[in-house]
Amino acid sequence: MATSRTNSEAVVQVDLEATVRRSSRNVLTPTRFQYSPEIATAINKKRTATTTTTHNDKKRQNSRKDVENSAVECTSGGHAGLSSYELERLENIRQNQAFLSSINLFQATEELKQVTRPKPSKRRLIRSQTAIEKGVTVRKSLRLQSLTLPPKPGERQLYRLDSTEDRKIELDLKEYCSALKNMTKTENRVAKVLKKRLVTAAFHPCTSSLLMATGNTLGNVALWKLDSDWGNDGVLRFEPHALAVACIAFSRAHPTHLLSLSRDGSLRCMDVQKAVFDDVYDSEEQLRTFDFLSHDCTSLVVGHFNGKVAIVDRRTPGNSHESIHSLKYTHSLLCVSVHPLQKQYFAVAENKIVNIYDSRYLKKKKKSKTVSRLHGYSLSIHSAYFSPRTGNRVLTSCNDGYIRIYDTSAVTKKAPLLTSIKHKMQTASYKIKVSAVWDPKREDCFVVGSTPKPHSVKVFHESGKLLHSFVDRDNVTSELYVTALHPTRNALLGGNGSGQLHVFSD
Template sequence: FAKTCASVEKLCVLYLCVTQGGHAGLSSYELERLENIRQNQAFLSSINLFQTAIEKGVTVRKSLRLQSLTLPPKPGERQLYRLVKPPGPLLMKPVNMEDEAKLPSQLLELFSELDLKEYCSALKNMTKTENRVAKVLKKRLVTAAFHPCTSSLLMATGNTLGNVALWKLDSDWGNDGVLRFEPHALAVACIAFSRAHPTHLLSLSRDGSLRCMDVQKAVFDDVYDSEEQLRTFDFLSHDCTSLVVGHFNGKVAIVDRRTPGNSHESIHSLKYTHSLLCVSVHPLQKQYFAVAENKYVNIYDSRYLKKKKKSKTVSRLHGYSLSIHSAYFSPRTGNRVLTSCNDGYIRIYDTSAVTKKAPLLTSIKHKMQTASYKIKVSAVWDPKREDCFVVGSTPKPHSVKVFHESGKLLHSFVDRDNVTSELYVTALHPTRNALLGGNGSGQLHVFSD
């Protein structure tokens, strides 16, 4: 641009020389050209094109604080609003169906199909060999459980004499890899490993005692003693320090292991005074527990139990004509309750919402009674799943059956050569593919991969 302006100035000087000194031999075309240049120069000068632009310097910013000046007020913050759904679970209601319409029954089956195929494949790989059976105790086994360790299969069981045994598969402990103890005077009715303290094994007996085998201290600690017969217990807190203990006469005791002594924090009467056969605590909402009370299955809230009056139920499972000997919340969510009744049916209820009357989902015909009227067969959940359970089968050939919550039979564990009596005590490992079954002669049989 500067070069252009200089050229224009030279031409203007030349024009002035021509106009002042004559044509100097220029043609009419050149004179016309010079006139045009002069007019352009006059126009450019009129708009100040040849003036140099003023350069703006960098603005010096000074701190208001250093100048002792008051800060200006902050601009008002804009309130941002967004549309959200209400918190908590939302019902699956298709917007393109009528309000009362239910989800298609095949929907859950399709969602679970692949998962069930893998599960069934794992069940088929679980077999039994000669070294997977042991005479762990004398007399009839009543209860059994797997320790959660995965490096080896470690099992605990209790019998009608008040004995407790530990059996580690493929070990040389004691006789046949079994360690036997005598912590109780009467039958061991319930046994469970502490999920928070894996060195603790709790056992409850009908002699009125609840003890804790502490392997680290090598003692059976006295947790709770009662003059009444005890029937069952479950952990009422995630750290397994609080327990709900069921008395045979229909009462429940709240026991806190952190409190010195071996008494209860409180004892409560339930709605019915019938014998109490089973207690199961909700896995997530620990304030709720289900109770099998003779011909009734009720759900209570431990926060509202009465000491002098009969406690009110928050939900009831209907449909029984004979006594129920077990009722268990599903292990992961508590959205189902699995019951076993003397009327020959296994029932599954929907407890995803705590309502006055829990809806019945499935009924499965299954023989619950054995050759002895004292022995009851109970269905128990697979702790690895939310929708499958196992139960001993009394008709020959004796077996343990695995069912889906829909009522579909998934697998049967059979060993015609070694299993010659009913395996009415059953349990599954919490993480490994392993199943145990106990019989009336004190034997444990193990199926594993």
């Protein structure tokens, strides 16, 4: 399969390198681990020049390979014959690997193996039972044999909760609000992880420690482990991209994998344990977003800024896509979200509308048809997310100043609107958009940054009720517009325009 870029063009030239792992896909040479203003200035100057593959470049690459080979040899023997540069590089690699080992991601992998997939909701079970009673033959996807399809349009049913279930929900919310109130911030829970504005951030799903990843407008990626004694601030910094990191996520199937997508057209996967970047996908067009299209996280749907979506399979050699498709209504795409259970469905924020598509019926030459549409917008939508446990809701954020929640428990041509909440979705600069995101531990609560002073992060119930506000008048002096909640622990992160991450936890 032809690749859209050569491997030499994808490599970021840096001063200090880590061990490079060879794989069937193109590999991106990892950048330095220790941040230095002098090195950063030199790298920024290099970015302004156009790089081409020359005979000298190949010589330098061969020389780099020789250094790597000598580094491997010296791990089991002496250091005789190595230059001062090679000795310094070996020491950096040793320090970096010691820190990464301290993160205990292998332990996190074992923890996640104990976590089962979300159980189907009662609505879904009732719907399935109804189909069985009527004798309806349930079709199964060839790719996802374990999943059942939702009812056809027009078969949507309404289910009412009895008083006992209502009471349980009320008590559950009280416990949830109590847990939110116990989440506080101390001096050691704030760090300047990167220079310039943060764009995206995510928690690692492990429970033994709080490990976070974030990306900024310069294409930098940072890993921060809370309460770490490594270095001065416990932060590892990388430069795998040339432009802003628009989307970042840890793989739940492979917890040591961190995927980052940039507007420079590159999608990378970092092996956090080994400090290696793989070149997953490259495009000549700007990329905007991605999500995992399979439970094992090997298949992805990647959103192009020009409105196209690419299907990428990481098991296929090369760094190109399996297929690329034009959507029905969009000229620009800002967000894509895959259904948590029925992975063939994904929602897309397209201009002034949100559409749901079925990946099995995407067209290559013609514009693809929608499965469902979410109406009611007057301005562009910059985010749309399926609820994390069942996918029975879609949470959207729009420039018209409203957060909306739609009922997607059944796939209908027009998904009904459940809740509309007035909320300022722009910061003081008017270039940064605030997006509401679900709490991954729940089906009915979400978090969003609040721009009016005092700056805070608010937690809402799907009904529109404000449950809690996280406020730190002394330390939070700017909008925390990048937000995320931990998948299993009571922890929240907020990122701002100066490269700071703030953490509230119990």
